[in-house]
Each structure stands twice: as structure tokens, then as C-alpha cells.
Amino acid sequence: MLPSQRDLRSASEYPKSLSSWLELDYFRRPRRLRRLRRLVPWTVLLLSTGLIAALTWLPGNRRIYQADSVSTAHAIFNEDCEACHNASFGTAKRLLRGNNELRSVTDEACLRCHAGDAHHVRQVGQSACVKCHHEHRGRIAMARVEDGHCIACHTDLTRHTDATKPGDADRPFRDVTSFLGGRQPHPRFFLTDNPQDEGTIRFNHEAHMNPKGLLVAGSLERKQLRCTDCHQTDDAGRYMKPIRYQKHCRDCHPLNVRVFGTIDEIEAQEEADRFRAEPASHPADAGEGLDTVRAVLRDRFLQFAYQYPSVHAPRSRTEAESPIPGRSDPDSGSTTRSAADWAEQQLRENTRMLFDGPGGCRYCHRLAAPSRRNSEADPTPRFEPPRIASRWFPHSVFSHERHRSLDCRQCHAQATESRSTSDVLMPSIESCQKCHNGTPQGARTDCVECHAYHAPQETRDSPRDLAIEDFLRGQGVHAPAKTPRTPTGR
Amino acid sequence: MRTSPAHGGIVGSRWSPSLLIDSRQKGWFLATVALGLLATILYVWYDSTTPGGFTGGSVIGMWYGIVGSGLMIYAGLLSALRKVPSLWWLGSRKVWLKGHIWLGLLSQLVILFHSGFHWGGPLEQVLWVVLTLTIATGIFGLVAQQFVPAMITQRITNEVPYEQIPQFCAQIRRKADALVDSLCGPFDGAVEPTNGDADPGSPRAQLRRYFENEVRPFLGEPYPSRSPLTTPGALEAELATISALAWPSDVEGSLWSLRSLCDERRLLGEQERLHHWLHGWLLIHIPLSVALLVLGLAHAVLSLYY
Numbered sequence: 190m191l192p193s194q195r196d197l198r199s200a201s202e203y204p205k206s207l208s209s210w211l212e213l214d215y216f217r218r219p220r221r222l223r224r225l226r227r228l229v230p231w232t233v234l235l236l237s238t239g240l241i242a243a244l245t246w247l248p249g250n251r252r253i254y255q256a257d258s259v260s261t262a263h264a265i266f267n268e269d270c271e272a273c274h275n276a277s278f279g280t281a282k283r284l285l286r287g288n289n290e291l292r293s294v295t296d297e298a299c300l301r302c303h304a305g306d307a308h309h310v311r312q313v314g315q316s317a318c319v320k321c322h323h324e325h326r327g328r329i330a331m332a333r334v335e336d337g338h339c340i341a342c343h344t345d346l347t348r349h350t351d352a353t354k355p356g357d358a359d360r361p362f363r364d365v366t367s368f369l370g371g372r373q374p375h376p377r378f379f380l381t382d383n384p385q386d387e388g389t390i391r392f393n394h395e396a397h398m399n400p401k402g403l404l405v406a407g408s409l410e411r412k413q414l415r416c417t418d419c420h421q422t423d424d425a426g427r428y429m430k431p432i433r434y435q436k437h438c439r440d441c442h443p444l445n446v447r448v449f450g451t452i453d454e455i456e457a458q459e460e461a462d463r464f465r466a467e468p469a470s471h472p473a474d475a476g477e478g479l480d481t482v483r484a485v486l487r488d489r490f491l492q493f494a495y496q497y498p499s500v501h502a503p504r505s506r507t508e509a510e511s512p513i514p515g516r517s518d519p520d521s522g523s524t525t526r527s528a529a530d531w532a533e534q535q536l537r538e539n540t541r542m543l544f545d546g547p548g549g550c551r552y553c554h555r556l557a558a559p560s561r562r563n564s565e566a567d568p569t570p571r572f573e574p575p576r577i578a579s580r581w582f583p584h585s586v587f588s589h590e591r592h593r594s595l596d597c598r599q600c601h602a603q604a605t606e607s608r609s610t611s612d613v614l615m616p617s618i619e620s621c622q623k624c625h626n627g628t629p630q631g632a633r634t635d636c637v638e639c640h641a642y643h644a645p646q647e648t649r650d651s652p653r654d655l656a657i658e659d660f661l662r663g664q665g666v667h668a669p670a671k672t673p674r675t676p677t678g679r
Numbered sequence: 680m681r682t683s684p685a686h687g688g689i690v691g692s693r694w695s696p697s698l699l700i701d702s703r704q705k706g707w708f709l710a711t712v713a714l715g716l717l718a719t720i721l722y723v724w725y726d727s728t729t730p731g732g733f734t735g736g737s738v739i740g741m742w743y744g745i746v747g748s749g750l751m752i753y754a755g756l757l758s759a760l761r762k763v764p765s766l767w768w769l770g771s772r773k774v775w776l777k778g779h780i781w782l783g784l785l786s787q788l789v790i791l792f793h794s795g796f797h798w799g800g801p802l803e804q805v806l807w808v809v810l811t812l813t814i815a816t817g818i819f820g821l822v823a824q825q826f827v828p829a830m831i832t833q834r835i836t837n838e839v840p841y842e843q844i845p846q847f848c849a850q851i852r853r854k855a856d857a858l859v860d861s862l863c864g865p866f867d868g869a870v871e872p873t874n875g876d877a878d879p880g881s882p883r884a885q886l887r888r889y890f891e892n893e894v895r896p897f898l899g900e901p902y903p904s905r906s907p908l909t910t911p912g913a914l915e916a917e918l919a920t921i922s923a924l925a926w927p928s929d930v931e932g933s934l935w936s937l938r939s940l941c942d943e944r945r946l947l948g949e950q951e952r953l954h955h956w957l958h959g960w961l962l963i964h965i966p967l968s969v970a971l972l973v974l975g976l977a978h979a980v981l982s983l984y985y
Contacts, residue, residue: 212846220842222955225962233966237973245977253801254981274985281983284741293985323731325800337730 236415256325263324263331265661267660272663273324275296291583294319301663308642311356312342324674332637339636340366344373368634369627377618382470384613389555389573394607394614408443416597416604426590431579434471442552443468446486449491450500457497464493479550481607483540490535494528502533513579544570581615585639690696690708699825704777711781715788718743722792733795736982743793744982748975750786751810754779755968780821787814802978809971816964827957830836835950837943845946852898855890858933863887889917894941902948909948914941 197441210216218229244250251268254259259267266272272318276282279293307315321338322331342349343365366373397403397419402411419437420429446469448461468486472478494501543549554572598604600616607614621639625632632638722743725731734740757779758764769775790810798804829837839847860866861885878884897908915917918934 209844211840213841215846217839220845222962223842224956224967226958229962229966230969234969234973237970241973241977244980254985256797256801256803257800270985278984278985280736280741283736283738284983287738289738322730323734335731337732341730 230341250517257327260326260331261328264328265525266663269662290317290320292317292319294324298663302660303483306643309356311351313351332641333635334637336367336636336641339640339642368625368636369622375618376584376614379615380615381617384611386578386611386613387576388578388610390575390577390610391553391555392610395611396608398605401442404444411440416601420597422589425588426593427586427588428580429589432577432650433473439468439471442548444471444482444543444549445469446489446543448490448500449535449538452497452500454499455496457493457500460493460497464489469539475574479540479544479572482543483536483569486539487532487536490529490532490632496530498528503527540569581613586641682890685818700780700821704781707777707781714785718785718789720790726795733792735793735797735799737945739795740795741982743789744916744979747789747793748784748979749822750782750789751968751975753970754783754786758965758968780817783817784814787811801976802981806971806974807966811973813964813967813971814914816960816967820960820964823957823960827953831950831953831957834953835946837946839947841950841954847947848898848900848944851940852895855898855937856895858937859886859890859942862930862933863890866891881897882926882930885924886921888900889921890937894937897941898944902951904943904948904952908941909945914938955979977983 228569244253248542249268250474251270255267256382258264262272275298276295276467279291279295281292283289289571296318299322304317321334323334324331346364361379363376366374370374370516397414397418400413402413404410406410422428423430434442445465452458452461469482474479510536545551551573554575557571592600600620601614602616602620603612605616625634625638628635722733725737725739729737735744757775760769760772760775770778787810794803798807818831832975863886866887891907893908894914897903897906903909915938918938921932922934936969
């Protein structure tokens with residue numbers, strides 16, 4: 190009590206009366222602090238509720254509810270939650286049933302636009318798309334999933350493999366927990382321990398990589414080859430395009446052909462020189478063979494003969510008396526030959542040179558086994574198909590373009606010393622680990638850096654006939670069921 | 680307790696506050712630490728064994744959210760319990776206050792685990808800010824409740840009900856008016872003498888001028904915190920000067936009384952200031968808690984739907 194409120198005259202410590210110094214109804218008139226304490230919470234309650242209601246019901250505000258923006262590829266669905274979230278209260282069901290597999294985004298929503306086949310024909314069970322591909326994590330690539338999703342099965346493949354199903358059971362898969370170190374590190378590459386090259390083309394890398402260079406056909410110049418003269422990446426910059434004779438070999442290894450016999454006509458002689466300058470064609474793809482080579486060459490000879498009839502006109506006595514040594518003359522006894530006969534004779538001489546001669550097909554191609562050869566009636570030799578591998582590591586993905594700064598020999602170190610076709614010049618895992626080393630300065634080491642879960646893109650059957658409106662709403666075709674991938678897919 | 684009006688009723692700086700957080704909180708403290716450790720261990724285990732790590736959308740992540748929300752709601756119910764005394768059977772107010780403090784702190788940790796240490800989107804970020812501010816203001820309030828009451832007890836020798844301070848100020852001013860009127864005569868509303876015979880330099884005129892210009896506003900409400908009279912000693916010096924003037928009679932007693940009234944007003948002002956420190960944080964803490972519950976509800980509903 191304040192001293193001034195005491196009754197000084199009575200010398201008492203007590204006030205004169207309670208009502209004389211206290212307002213008995215003071216609670217009816219709360220002070221500002223108390224008034225604010227009552228007012229502000231209600232104001233905040235109303236404002237926050239109104240704000241949430243407005244943001245929920247007014248269009249264009251869905252982003253405030255998103256944990257983060259959707260990935261770049263799905264940016265068009267940023268304001269259309271139902272495009273992917275097609276199972277209402279899926280999260281609530283997950284909670285109530287205690288089942289992490291229940292999602293508000295079902296596989297059906299993903300498969301409308303994406304063909305996501307199963308990982309492996311022998312895998313046990315199939316997981317939902319969103320179990321590995323997490324959205325709302327910003328502008329990141331959803332395909333770059335964490336190692337944990339892979340390791341969940343690959344740390345114990347026996348338990349996650351259905352051994353009763355057919356597949357690449359002969360392939361010695363091993364359990365893996367990490368790329369580097371750990372309890373079960375990534376094994377050595379299969380090719381390192383089992384170097385097998387089924388290619389039949391005879392090729393000597395060392396000779397072609399001669400630092401002194403190689404003689405160029407038809408000139409005295411030498412050319413020093415670089416790896417990229419023959420090995421060029423595909424348009425995506427990933428893998429090497431196949432080696433083509435026409436593009437990579439012909440300049441140095443032409444399939445020379447010529448017009449045999451004596452040509453008196455000067456113009457025909459000049460044309461014969463041009464004919465010789467243009468090598469014979471080479472089968473361009475697997476559908477073509479020696480017959481194609483012969484057919485093209487026959488056409489060229491026929492054209493020549495029609496253009497210059499003098500070459501198959503009656504021969505002079507000198508020529509008739511001096512046939513080509515060792516060759517039977519189909520027109521012996523006759524003094525005239527048709528253009529076809531002449532062309533056929535020229536073809537025989539040239540194919541003998543090409544197929545059996547030292548600079549012909551046998552220079553690179555291996556003769557087929559005797560059982561595959563032709564009969565006596567058709568003496569045309571048969572060669573083994575080249576069987577040049579287009580992908581050496583079919584279970585991984587790689588981009589040569591991303592590694593373009595490196596000298597090829599840093600990874601393909603054996604290339605300059607290889608003399609035999611059977612040499613496998615693929616890098617070992619130790620070569621990769623020099624850069625992908627798990628240090629802050631090193632390249633990444635996560636699983637998806639090299640491996641893709643789904644089949645290669647070219648084997649998938651994504652819908653390609655969507656209207657723009659359907660695409661923008663994420664309403665693609667009816668979602669196909671996930672199908673296990675056959676082992677031949679990779 | 681000895682009072683010293685010259686120092687605003689404050690006696691030295693030695694005081695022993697009665698702590699709100701003391702050994703009686705040991706059980707709650709240990710329980711909170713144990714629950715926090717349990718939540719941490721569970722989080723670390725789940726995060727390390729789950730592909731992709733811990734997420735708030737997983738079943739266990741949602742349970743963390745539910746527990747965290749429950750703790751926050753429990754903490755918020757303290758306010759409701761105060762307004763509904765019939766709910767006493769739910770536990771004493773002391774128990775609820777302890778739960779409010781410790782479980783409220785635990786809720787921050789649990790919600791942190793629920794988020795998987797991610798800030799989330801705009802709504803979640805706002806929730807984080809609101810939750811953190813709520814906890815921060817709560818901690819500030821806890822510290823204030825720990826020390827300020829003891830400071831009031833020691834500094835304010837004559838504590839009065841806060842709500843009655845305006846009433847007391849009015850009474851003090853009436854007493855001061857009566858005192859000055861007894862010395863200077865009835866106040867006619869003019870600070871300077873209007874009567875031609877009156878001397879503006881007379882003691883009465885000087886006292887009246889000083890009282891009307893400085894003392895009387897100081898005694899009013901609200902408390903003029905920038906008045907020179909808030910500084911102890913300033914009034915005494917001025918009154919000593921006035922007292923030394925040629926007064927016809929002894930005015931020492933009356934001026935002493937005037938000084939006492941000013942001391943009382945200074946104490947009331949100090950009490951107001953400390954009261955604001957003691958309870959002002961609730962102006963932020965409670966609205967933030969309300970916003971937290973509303974935004975948290977919106978977050979929960981939308982998260983469960985999508």
C-alpha cells in the first residue's frame with residue numbers, strides 16, 4: 190500500500206477504507222495491455238484463418254502449399270495438383286493403415302506419360318514410382334534417386350531375386366553397398382575379369398596409332414591418326430558410333446577394281462582410269478553382303494560396256510591370240526562378245542582379286558568356317574560377320590561428351606599397344622575411380638551416375654499422340670501396366 | 680525493508696529471486712531430455728535405414744508430426760485451462776505450466792525431426808518462423824518470469840494492483856494539488872499571477888509555476904518517462920531551492936510530503952515498466968501460438984489430402 194493512502198492522523202498502517210483508495214469495479218475498465226491481450230489473439234485468429242481460406246480457394250496460389258517446386262520436367266503441373274495427386278487423402282490412408290506404399294500419387298498418374306517398365310524380370314516385387322522418384326524437391330532431376338533405393342535390394346540380391354524365373358541368371362551379379370569401399374564395394378567390371386571380344390575384324394590398334402603416321406593410299410604422305418578420326422560419338426555425345434568402312438577405312442584401304450584387257454579407244458582408256466580411281470563398294474549394313482558388292486560392280490561394268498562398245502567389240506588377232514594368262518576365255522572360239530559377257534568376265538577377274546587377293550576382303554575379314562562356305566558350284570567365299578560390339582557395358586550409361594576433356598588413352602590405356610582383335614580395350618573400374626573417388630574434389634559416385642533403373646529409353650513405349658491440352662493436364666493415354674523387362678532389353 | 684526515496688525505493692543491487700525454474704523442475708527436465716533422446720535415436724535409426732532418408736510424409740514422419748502437434752496443442756490448452764477453472768481435474772495449474780514449458784520446448788525438437796531438417800514450402804517456412812518465434816518469446820517470458828517478479832518485490836516497496844495505477848495516480852495528484860494549494864493559495868487556472876499586485880518572483884509564484892509545469896504532469900497518467908523528475912534527486916534539488924526562498928512560514932513539511940508523492944509516482948512508473956516486461960511478451964506469444972495452431976491445422980489437412 191502506498192504511504193499516501195494511509196490515515197496519518199490515526200497513526201494506523203491501514204487505510205481509511207478500501208473504497209477510498211481502490212476502485213472496486215476496476216476490472217470493468219481493463220487497461221490497454223489487458224485490452225490488447227484480449228483483442229490481438231482474436232484478430233490474429235480471424236486474419237490467419239481468412240488468409241488460409243483465401244489462399245486455398247483463390248486460384249494461382251497452390252505453390253504456397255508445396256514443400257518445394259516440382260521438378261523442371263513437371264513445371265507445367267505446378268498449379269494443377271490433381272494432375273499427379275489422383276488419389277485423394279492418399280496420405281491419410283497411408284497414416285491410418287501404417288503402409289508407406291499407399292500414396293496420393295499412384296503409378297497410374299505417372300504411367301500416363303511415362304513408360305516405366307519394371308527393373309528386372311527376376312526382381313521380387315515392384316515398388317511404386319514415387320517411392321524412388323520424389324517430387325517437390327526443387328528443380329532437380331527426379332531420375333537421380335538416392336543410393337538407398339538401389340542398395341535396399343542390391344545389398345542382398347538373393348533375397349530380392351526370384352530364382353525360378355528365367356533371366357540373365359548366368360551373369361554373376363554380386364551384392365553392392367557402395368561404389369567405393371564399404372562392406373560390399375562395387376565389384377570389378379565383368380569385362381575386366383572376362384575379356385571377350387567376339388569381333389572378327391582383324392585390326393591392329395598399335396599399327397594404326399603409329400606415332401610416325403601411316404602411308405596414305407595413292408600418295409607418299411603419311412597421316413598420323415587420332416582416336417577421334419575413327420571413333421566418333423553419337424548425336425547425344427554418349428556412345429561411339431559404329432565404325433563404317435566407307436567413312437573410316439576406305440581412304441587407306443580402298444577395294445581397288447580395274448578394267449582388265451586392252452582398250453584402244455582413248456576416251457575409254459580415260460574412263461577406265463576413272464573407273465580404277467573409284468574403289469568397289471562395301472556392304473553398308475548387315476543386310477548387304479558380297480552379292481551386293483558383286484551386283485554394284487556388275488552394274489558399273491555394264492555401264493562401261495554400254496558406254497564404250499569398243500571394249501567388247503571384235504578383238505584384234507593379237508588380243509585373241511594372247512588371252513589373259515591362266516584364265517579361261519568364255520568367248521574363246523568366238524570373235525564377238527556381248528556387253529553382258531564382257532561385264533561378267535570383268536566381274537570374275539575383279540571379284541577374284543577382291544575376295545581372294547591379299548589386299549581384298551581377307552585383309553580384314555575372317556573367312557567363315559568350311560561348313561558355312563558355299564558349294565563348289567558357287568566359289569564365292571563367305572566371311573564371318575564382323576560382330577563389333579556397339580555397347581561394351583550394357584548395364585551402365587556413359588557420356589563420352591562429358592569426358593571430352595580427357596585424353597582417350599587415360600581410360601583406354603591399352604589402345605596404343607593392342608595388336609590383336611581379341612584385346613578388350615575397355616577401362617577398368619580403377620580407371621573410373623581415379624575421378625569418381627568420393628572426395629569433395631572428385632566426381633560423383635552415386636549409383637545412378639552410371640546405372641539406369643529402367644530400360645534404355647529407346648525400348649520404352651511412351652505415348653506419343655497426346656493433344657497439347659491433354660498433355661498440359663497430365664491426362665495421357667490409359668496407363669499401361671508395368672511389365673517386367675526381358676533380359677534381352679539390356 | 681529499508682526504502683530510499685532518493686533512489687526510487689531500490690536498495691542496492693543484491694537480491695535473491697525466487698526462481699521459477701529450480702530443482703522442482705528436475706523430473707520434468709529429465710523426462711523431456713529422455714523423450715528428446717528417444718525421438719533423436721528413432722529419427723537417426725529410421726533416417727539411416729530408409730532409402731531416401733527420413734521424410735515427414737512417411738508413416739513414422741507423420742507420427743512425429745502428430746506428436747509434435749499434440750505437444751503444441753497441450754501447451755496451448757494452458758490458456759484455455761486458465762479460463763475454465765472447472766477443468767481443474769485435468770491437473771493443477773502448476774503441473775500444466777510445467778508441461779507447457781517443457782513439452783512446448785520438446786515440440787520444437789519433434790517438429791524438427793518431422794520436417795527431416797527441411798524448410799519445406801512457403802507455408803511450412805512461415806510455420807517454422809512462427810513456431811520458432813513462439814518458442815523464443817516463450818523462453819523470453821520464462822526468463823522474465825524467472826527474474827522480474829523478484830525485481831518488482833525488491834525495487835517496488837509499495838506494490839499496488841497494476842490495474843489500479845491510474846486510480847492511484849489520480850489520488851496522488853489530488854493530494855499534491857491540495858498540498859500546493861495550502862501553500863500557494865487556491866489555483867485560479869493561470870500559472871503566472873494575473874493579479875497585478877502579485878510578484879512573479881515570490882516563493883508562492885515560483886512553487887506554483889514549478890508544480891504546474893513539472894510536478895503535476897509527472898504525477899499524471901500515463902507515466903512521463905522523459906520527465907526530468909524520473910531521475911532521482913532532480914526534484915529534491917529543485918524543492919530545496921524553493922524551500923530556501925523567503926517563505927512567511929515553515930514549508931519544509933509540506934514540501935517533504937510533495938516529494939514523497941513524487942517518489943510514489945516514480946515507483947508506480949517503475950512498477951508499470953517491470954509489469955510490461957513481465958507480461959508484455961504475451962502480446963506476441965499468444966497471437967503467435969494462435970497463428971501456429973491455425974497454420975499447423977492447414978498444413979496437416981492439406982498434407983493428408985495430397
